[in-house]
Amino acid sequence: MIDHDRLFKELISNFFPEFIELFFPEIGAEWERDSIQFLPLEVITDVTEGEKKILDIVVKASLKNQDTLFIIHIEHQSYSQTGFNRRMFTYFARLHEKYALPIYPIVIYSHDSPKTLEPNSYRLELGKKIILEFNYDVIQLNQLHWQDFVNQRNPVASALMAKMQMSPTERPQVKLTSLQLLTSLGLNPAQIQLISGFIDTYLELNSQEEVVFQEQLATIEPKEQEKVMQIVTSWMRKGLEQGLEQGEKQGELKLLMRQLNRRLGEISPQMKGRIENLSIHELENLGEALLDFSSVADLEAWFENLS
Secondary structure, eight states: OOOHHHHHHHHHHHHHHHHHHHHOOOHHHHHHHOOOOOOOOOOOETTTTTTTEEEEEEEEEEBSSSOOEEEEEEEEESSOOOTHHHHHHHHHHHHHHOSSSEEEEEEEESSSSOOOOOOOOOEETTEEEEEEEEEEEEEEESBBBGGGTOOOOOOOOHHGGGGGGGGGGGGGHHHHHHHHHHHSSSHOOOOOOHHHHHHHHHHOOOOOHHHHHHHHHSSSHHHHHHHHHHHHHHHHHHHHHHHOOOOHHHHHHHHHHHHHHHHHSSSSHHHHHHHSSSSSHHHHHHHHHHGGGGGGGHHHHHHHHHO
16 A cells, blocks of 8 residues: 555655645745754544544745744645645644744645645534634646646755656656656765666556656657666566565565474464565564474564563
8 A cells, every 4th residue: 555645754854845836836935045944743633523633734934034934834635635735724724823823834745646626625604604714725636737847947846746647658758757757856876776766666667658658758859768777776676675575575485384384383373464564674584583482472562572
């Protein structure tokens, strides 16, 4: 399962000024870029839903040549959720209560479907009287077309094109274009790895698409081609390492299960599931410990000590 919230939070947190300047240039023109301060994690208890929520990104900044402070609050949503506009108002109210500062609320939606427009306000009425009208900005990626961001020299554009509108046949082209933009930005290796990993997660090509990607790659300038290939090669190396590690774990697991079944009898499916979730290092430790086991109770005691 893809941890969408983690990926988007990493991207926006590491490239926060670039995110704001890409989608909200009016803020970028007015704020003091060097004044950005990420605030501590905010835990909001939703009484009606009976759950706690850690707000995604809350940043304090100041305006140019002024002492005026304000807060930018960004939430990421990987799916459409009924009533989320009310929740955004709840988050706004709690933040305003705590900081007593102007707050600029933003939601970024990354789901592929539905493509219906997400709400950008919350309104309370009593009869004909409007009691409250709360507005916030929405970036709905499935409403944006990747071609509109090709010429944006911005690392966030390079990453988010992978989640914008495209036809199925455009997927290889979007991936190549995103990587070409990425290699032109002069980022450090860690930044390149973060964004390229984001692109590869959301534009993982099948075998036919990979052929098209390689054909298109062969048509670009040799210097650009070399830079893109460095990223692609790093993906292949990482995939190979992960494959080897997975193969080593499967071999260790197979041997260990055979030894446990011989020593303790048939292992229950529940216990087998716990064993399969162990790391290679933990499997090796269990392989040594089982030499002293005489019953399943010893195995259960080993797991208790592990936790």
